[in-house]
Amino acid sequence: MTLSLHNALTGLALVASLSACAMQEEGAVSRGESAPEYGGVTTRLLEGDLVNFHVEMQGATAPADVDDYAECAAAQYALIRGFGFARHVRTTVNLEGGIWRGDAVYTVSSALPRGLKTIDAEVTVAACEENGIPTV
Known part of the structure; x- marks a missing residue:
């Protein structure tokens, strides 16, 4: 036994x-799962320092991935335009047919803007490059 x-x-x-x-x-x-595919960014100046970013990607695991992509685009845009900072205003994210789309609005400025969701453009672009997220 x-x-x-x-x-x-x-x-x-x-x-x-x-x-x-x-x-x-x-x-x-x-x-x-496969690595995210970044489909591109469309940028539109709305008024003064207010900028709209439309981003598209596939393979995102959550809306936060789309937010990150839009933030990277906003940071690079700020640098291209000679600004050092951006502030997040709003982002909406939709998923349709496996394609994630983000519609984000940021302000850009040469000085650190007021608000809680501010971005140091140089630091953010460097982080985006480290994380493999493309910028504008």
């Missing part, structure tokens, strides 16, 4: 071990 119990426990341990491996592989597949 002792040998039989030992064999049963060994068998259970083996099944548990194989199940854990299968779960890890299955999790890796679901997390291993």
Whole structure:
């Protein structure tokens, strides 16, 4: 009986071990989705220092990915126009047919603007490059 119990426990341990491996592989597949594809940015000056960014991407995992892409575009735009800062006003994100679209509005300025959602353009562009997020 002792040998039989030992064999049963060994068998259970083996099944548990194989199940854990299968779960890890299955999790890796679901997390291993393809890298995001950035579809481009359309920029439109609305009024004065107010700028609208339309971004498109595929493979985003959450609306925050689209927000990040728009923020990278806004930061680069600020630098291109000779400004050092931007402030986030609003972003709307939609997913349709596997394509994520963001509609974001930022202000750009040479001095640090008031508000909680301010962006140092140089720092943000550097972070975008490190994270593989394209800018304008």
